[in-house]
Amino acid sequence: EDQVTQSPEALRLQEGESSSLNCSYTVSGLRGLFWYRQDPGKGPEFLFTLYSAGEEKEKERLKATLTKKESFLHITAPKPEDSATYLCAVPFWQGGKLIFGQGTELSVKP
């Protein structure tokens, strides 16, 4: 059964304190892995797509990496505006349905 697990569930950082979020997955035939950011009361905002092990993508303070079993979202010198829930997802082979992890709720304090 395809499964996505994110850790930690919640992460509190001080502004400038770098850290990483983990997304481990079990899927048959990875077609891609997606990272989203979701602010309270809003729809998920697309961040990155990773397709193959060893791939990396960067955007401002965020960097996503992919191995054969997991993906990491590295946050370098975070700011309070980076506070949000970060979701990772993989597409199910049929219909493209996204299988989401439960998310990591990130809080960055000034």
Place this chain on the structure above:
Amino acid sequence: DAMVIQNPRYQVTQFGKPVTLSCSQTLNHNVMYWYQQKSSQAPKLLFHYYDKDFNNEADTPDNFQSRRPNTSFCFLDIRSPGLGDAAMYLCATSRDNRGTYEQYFGPGTRLTVT
């Protein structure tokens, strides 16, 4: 900017009173999805359209229906809302339904059932 638009952003309906949520897109994507997201949970797919081809998830209650009159618009109809249907409803689009392209989400409609 190309985008996914949902209306209304907030909807209040009474128990059992039919309600329709709207989604439109300017991305010209072939696929439109409807997800339900309850508090502190991940989004859960209800159904999707690939062009005019409707695909229902096995566990989606019959109470939920959808229409896609053209490429740009898609509607979610809840025929008899129950208290358990209170949630955020998210519309998303993608170029295809093979999972090789990312999905773009709208801002969501928060449904309250009284």
